[in-house]
Amino acid sequence: MSRFESVTCLGCGCSCDDIAVTVDGTRIANVERSCTLGTKWFGDGSTAQSARIGGRVVEPEVAWAEAGSRLRTSSASGRALVYLAAEVTTDGQRAAVALADRLGARIDSVSSDTIARGILAAQRRGRSSATLGELRDRVDLAVFWGVDPADRYPRFLERYLPRAGRQFIAVDVGEARGPADADQRLIVSAAEELGALAVMRAAAAGRLPPGLEGPMAAAAEIGKRLTAARYCAVIHDAEPGAIAPNPERAEGLIGLTQGLNTPTRAALCGLRAGGNRMGADQVLTWQTGFPMTVDFAGGAPRYQPARPASALLAAGAIDLVVVVGDYHTLPPGVAGALDPNRTIVIGPNATVTAPPEAIAIDTGRAGIHEGGTAFRLDDVPLPVTALLPGPLTIERAVRQLQQAATVAR
C-alpha cells in the first residue's frame, strides 16, 4: 500500500488539492476528503489498455498506422478537426495543438459548445475576478446567481466560501435556484433577469431610477447591499445545465461586477466542470492567441468563434475528427454530430466509451495515471499526480499519432 497526500482531484473545476489517496498495487484502495463527485472521479483507477478499429481489437501498431493514414488523407484536404475533450494534462493539450498546427487542421475544445458566450463577453468587456483563496479571505457578501454550488461543485463552499462570517444572497432565476439557506432571496423570472441585473448595476452607479416595484424594487435593495459590502462575489455556473441561461447573462454579470468596483470591491466567479477544461483554454491561448475554435488551414491560427465544432460537424465540413481526451466529456452537440467511421479517439477508456466504428486507442487519465499540470476554474495551475501505472500518456500518444501521420505523408 502506498499513500499519496495533497492529491489534486479533477472531478470538477474546484480542483481540490487536499485529497489523500491510498493505492494498493494497481488499484486505488481509498480516497479521503473527497466529495461524492471526487470519489466517483477517482474510482478504483482501473482503465482499459487496448486499441480497436471498427469494433475489432488490434495491436497498437496497427491502430497507429491506420490512424496515421486516415489523418494524412483528411489533413491534405484541410478538413481535419482535432478536438480537445477533458481529462487531459497541459502537456497533452500542448501536444494536441502542435498536431493541429502541423497538419493545418482545425482545433477546438469543449469550451466552444459550453461556455463560449462567457468567453466572448469577456473578450468584449474584460472582467473582474479573483482567485478562490482571495474570495475566501475577503468576501463578506456572496450572491449566487441561479446556482447552488452544492449540486455540481460539492466542496466549493466548504473550501472557498465557508458560511461563517458572511452573508449569502440567492438569486433564483426561474427554476435555477441559489442555496436554500441563503440569508436573502430574490426571485425573478427568466424574462426579468436582465432587468434585475440592470437595476443592480444602476444601484452600483448610484443612479437608481425612481418608481421601481416588485422584483425590480427587490433587485434595487440587493444592489444597495452589494454596494455597501466590503467585498462581494457573484457566483454563477458557467457550464450549461438543464435550464439554458439567458444568452446575455454572462455579459450582464460582467458589467455588474465591474461596476461594483467603483463603490466597493467585487469579483465574478464562474463555476466550471473538471478534467482540466481551463487548461485547454490556456494552452490554446498561449499557443494560438485564441481560447477555442481555431483554424490552422491558412498556415497561421484563425479565430472562428461562430463556427464551433458542433456546427462544423453538423454542416459536414469535417472529414476526420481526432478526439483527444475522455470521449464521455464531449458535449451532446458534438457527440451527436460525429460520424463514428471518421473518428479517432485517443483518451482514457477510449475502447470502452467511443462508438465501435471509431478507431480507439486507450491512454491514461490525467491525475490518475498521468502527472503534470491542470488549471483550476480560477486559472490557478496545480500539479496532478500519476497515482497508478497506466497505458501510454495522452501526450505521447498524440505525438505518436503525429509521427504516424507524418511518416504516412
Next chain:
Amino acid sequence: MSSLRIQGGKVHDPANGIDGAVQDICIRDGRIVDALPADAPIMDARGLVIMAGGVDIHSHVAGGSCNQVRRLLPEEHLADPAPAPHLVDGEPQPRSGTGGTVPTTFTTGYRYAGLGYTTVFDAAVPPISARHTHHELNDTPILDTGFYALLGNDRFLLDQIGRGEREKAREYVAWLLGATGGYAVKIVNPGGVEQWKNGGRNVATLDDPVGPGKTTARTILETLTDAANVLKLPHPVHIHCNNLGQAGNVATTLATMQALAGKRAHLTHLQFHAYGGGNGQPWCSAAPQLVEFIDGHPELSVDVGQVMFGNATTVTADSPVEYLLSASTGRKWINVDIELETGCGIVPYTYKEKAAVSALQWAVGLELFLLSKDPWRVVLSTDHPNGGTFHSYPQLIRLLMDRTWRDDVLKGVNQKMLAGSKLLDGLSREFSLNEIAIITRAGPARQLGLTNKGHLGVGADADITLYSPDPDFSKMFSTPRFVLKGGIPVVEEGQLRRAPQGRRLMVAPAYDAAIKKDLAKYFEAHSSVALANYPVSRELMGAGERQ
C-alpha cells in the same frame, strides 16, 4: 565539438572596452574562446557590426497575466497572423502563432530573436502561477529566460514586516525564489495592491499604513532590498514605485530612491514615475531631477519604460492604476485579485502623438536616456507591452541615434505639456553604436549579474548579433543579418533558420528550513493551494541554469 570563427567584423563590446575594432570572434561549443585552429570554419563578417545578443531586463512575455491579455484581444491576433518559419532541419517543429501587442509564445521567441535579442526576463510573475509561466517559457524558443517573483504585496511577507521580523522575511524570500524558479524579487506599488484588494483603493505615500502593524511601502522596500542584497542575488530588488502614472509622482520616486540610498536597487520603467505637476499644476517632465539623483548614486540602476506612439496594452500587477485607466478611457478592463500575493490589471491603450499626456510621456523617456551620464545604469525598455511593444525597439534606437529624425518627430507631437522640456530645448546628444550596445545588452547583463552575457569576452555565451550598417538605424536594428544563440546560427541572411530551446535562468538561495514550519501553518490557514503543491517541479523548469 562545434567551432566557428566570425571574421572581419566591427566589434562593439563595451564591457571589454572594444568600440568598433575589427577583430575575430572565436566560438567553440557555444562559448566564446580565445583562439581556434586555423582550419576552423569561418563566417565572413566583413562590413558587419557585431554585438552581443540583446538582453531585455524588463518585459512581459509569459504567464497568467500575459495570457489574460491574449485572451482579451482576439482582434489583435486576427490582424497579425504569424505562419511557422521555415527552419532548416524542421526540428523542433516550427510553430505558427499570432502577434499583436502580446504575441503567442512561439512567435515571441522567433520575433525577439529576429531583432537580435537572446535573453529576456518576464518582470512580474505571481508566485502562485509560476508553474504556468514555466509552461509558457518552455514554449518560447531560442531565448534564455527568467522571471521576477512578485513580493511587494505578499501577505506572509507583510505580516513578518508588521511584526518587525525582517530576518524571517528574508528566509521566506529565499525559499520562495527557489520554490518557484524565479530569478529576482519584484516589488510593484508596495502595499498599494494589498490596499486595493482590501478596499482601501491605494496608498499615496511611502508611510501610509498597510494593514495592522508597522507595514508601509517604506518598510516593504527596505526589507526586500536588504533581503535581495544579503542573499547576494545576482539582480537587486526590481522596483515599480508607488503612484505610477500620476502627475507629481516624482516626489514619491525621489522619496523611494532616498529611502534606499546607499543600497543596490533597480527602479523599473522610470518614465512612468517621472512627472511633475499635480495639485492643480499642469503635468510636466521631472526627468532632469531623477537623472541628477541617479547620476550621483552609482548603487542605483533603472530601465526607462519608453513610450512609443501606437497601440500598446497596459498589463501590470498595479491593479488600482488599471482601474483608474479603465475609468478614464472606457476601454475594456480586466482585474484579477490574486490570493495572498498580488493583483493583475489590464487595459488596452493607444499612445497618440496628438495627445498631450502621450507626448509628455514620450518626451520624458527620451530625456531620461539623453540626459543620463551613465548609460550602464539607464538601460532600454518599453516595459513591453505597456509603453510599446518590443517590436518598436529599433525605432527607439533610431530616436536615440538620429537627432534629425528625433526632432522631426518632436515637431509633430502635442506640445501642450512640453513647456520647459529639455527635449524641446534641443538635446543634441546622439547615441553611438557602443552606447546602444550598452543600453541593450552590456548594461542590462551587468545589472542582472549575468557574467556570461552582454559581452563577447572569452567565456561568454556565444549569443551574438551581426548587423548590416545602414544610415537608417531603425532598419539596421530591425533586421540583423545573423544571430547566434549559444553558437547556433538562428538567423542567417536575415531569415530565422533554427529555433533551439533556451535555458531558464533562476536562483536558489539557501534558507533556514525552519521557515517551512511557519509556512505550513500559514498555508493551512490562508492558502487555497496545499503547501506541497506550491513549488514547481525541477522537470518543468526545463533546461535550467541556477545562477
